[in-house]
Amino acid sequence: MAKLRAQLAGGDQPDHWEAQLRKGALEMAALACLWQGRLYGLEIIRFLETHSSLVLAEGTIYPILTRLKAEGLLTSEWVEAEAGHPRKYYSLTEAGRQRLRLMAEAWTSFSGGLSRLLEPVLAQKENYQ
């Protein structure tokens, strides 16, 4: 019960809310990394770190990639590398490209609308400082 109550209370904290937001975007972010070509897991992690502010526990990405593959959005292939061991490369399927396009459109219109809504909030904060 105590745990339940803690989680209910956690719902009001901004950092909990932000974590939910990041989790929701993670699937789209992972797909977006692969838009320009195939990458292996570690490359996807580094791509997310450099191209977005999404820093995650490194283990997290692998189960997500497995799920996206099971859903038919990704395919994978093992490629021999100079490193001496093969690497598992992921690429978008046609269904994955389609899904990502829809997600990108929805995301852009959603965040654009919210940014307009939030403009006065951020403007006022600057005035006070």
Add this chain to the structure above:
Amino acid sequence: MTTEMQIDSYLTTLRTHLGPLTIGEREEIVREIAAHVRDSAEESGASVETVLARLGPADELAAQYRDGLLIRQASRSISPLKLLRATLRLATKGVSGVVVFFLAIFGYLMGGGLVLTGLIKPIFPANTGVWFNDERFVSSGTLFPAPAPPAHEVLGMWYIPLALTVGSLALLFTTWAIRTSLRISQRWQARL
């Protein structure tokens, strides 16, 4: 412990905790994680300890794969047992999971109960039905003893098709609702 031993021990723990997966799936995961550890250590010059710490504990990593599989399989299944098991797993992770679990139990009990009484009606016709006293609802279902007069049963044999239809619809709706919740929940399982 040498670095090779550290990696081996991590991968062994991972493999052990990936029990429910097929051997093929399990080995593919272990191979991929092994490649990650080598690449990550080489690329950043970080120690194997650091790389393994950044991956998170092996049993937790395995649990993420297992939960993913459990929920994925259940969200395509119609078996109440599989669906309830996945819902129970979800219930350990947050309030919304608990809500889904109790709604699922309620839906199954209601739907299953209605279908069952519909099937029992031909055997105990006098004890199964919907009873009213004038305009006021008294009781419904299969009751021993049946409500005494002035309460009277209003549906007669119509109870059978009605109970079967409404009960089946409740079961279908419950199944659909659980599968939808499971599918949505997959997106929120990630650990940051």
